[in-house]
Amino acid sequence: MPDVVIPVLNEARALPSLLSAMPPGYRAVVVDNGSTDGSAEVAAAHGAHVVHEPRRGFGAACYAGLQASAPDDGVVCFMDGDGSLDPADLPLVAGPVLSDEADLVLGARKPMGKNAWPFHARAANAVIAWEVRRRTAAAALPAGAAVRCRLRDIGPMRAAPRDRLIGLGLLDRRFGWPLEMVLRATTAGWRIAEVPVPYRPRIGRSKVTGTVLGTARTIHDMSVVLR
Numbered sequence: 001m002p003d004v005v006i007p008v009l010n011e012a013r014a015l016p017s018l019l020s021a022m023p024p025g026y027r028a029v030v031v032d033n034g035s036t037d038g039s040a041e042v043a044a045a046h047g048a049h050v051v052h053e054p055r056r057g058f059g060a061a062c063y064a065g066l067q068a069s070a071p072d073d074g075v076v077c078f079m080d081g082d083g084s085l086d087p088a089d090l091p092l093v094a095g096p097v098l099s100d101e102a103d104l105v106l107g108a109r110k111p112m113g114k115n116a117w118p119f120h121a122r123a124a125n126a127v128i129a130w131e132v133r134r135r136t137a138a139a140a141l142p143a144g145a146a147v148r149c150r151l152r153d154i155g156p157m158r159a160a161p162r163d164r165l166i167g168l169g170l171l172d173r174r175f176g177w178p179l180e181m182v183l184r185a186t187t188a189g190w191r192i193a194e195v196p197v198p199y200r201p202r203i204g205r206s207k208v209t210g211t212v213l214g215t216a217r218t219i220h221d222m223s224v225v226l227r
């Protein structure tokens with residue numbers, strides 16, 4: 001069954017309920033990125049396999065988790081560790097990959113309540129998803145190179161075959177990682193699908209897109225990937 005890579009930077013408050021909600025057969029691989037609030041200990045106490053990645057960055061943590069995930073079953077999932085996503089939705093995302101109907105499945109976030117997804121973050125994400133759709137429009141593609149990508153959201157809950165994901169050779173180690181995965185998968189001709197997943201207000205203090213600085217950093221990193 002799939003391993004679930006969860007990048008974590010100071011999410012000790014969110015981890016207990018999140019890890020308790022892992023569906024049967026899904027193993028949490030928590031990648032601690034230098035937390036100072038005891039996240040690693042909390043994760044281990046709740047049954048997660050804990051990986052330490054000293055190099056800061058969302059992509060660095062996801063990459064370390066991907067490398068550390070079990071190679072046996074072949075499908076690896078990703079999700080945030082802040083309580084905004086429900087592990088119970090993982091089978092919806094992993095299902096089409098496990099049944100070989102898709103190569104990469106993303107959870108398209110459906111905000112539950114007005115505090116779940118700040119307007120500026122949602123708007124920035126919509127612009128980037130639009131740019132991905134525009135770039136991968138059939139007419140713009142080099143012949144035979146790729147498939148059109150119709151994603152509405154460049155979201156953090158996703159599933160893909162582990163070895164093929166490693167084979168994509170993702171280079172970003174910061175906040176462009178989720179976008180680079182989608183672009184490289186598209187270029188490689190992967191079947192990409194999207195399933196709706198509920199998105200709730202995070203537990204604990206907002207760090208990335210909940211802050212203007214964090215959103216600016218994400219937009220910057222994604223712009224580098226788009227270039």
Ligand SMILES: Nc1nc2c(ncn2[C@@H]2O[C@H](COP(=O)(O)OP(=O)(O)OP(=O)(O)O)[C@@H](O)[C@H]2O)c(=O)[nH]1
Pocket residue numbers: 006007008009010011031032033056057058059060061062079080081082084202205206207208209210211
């Ligand atoms: N490894 C690593 N993980 C991070 C970093 N920043 C955030 N994370 C983790 O990555 C996941 C996504 O980060 P979030 O802070 O939830 O980012 P976001 O959802 O865009 O914005 P907020 O929820 O508003 O903070 C969470 O599990 C964080 O703990 C980082 O610099 N390095």
Ligand SMILES: [Mg+2]
Pocket residue numbers: 080082084202
């Ligand atoms: Mg979050």
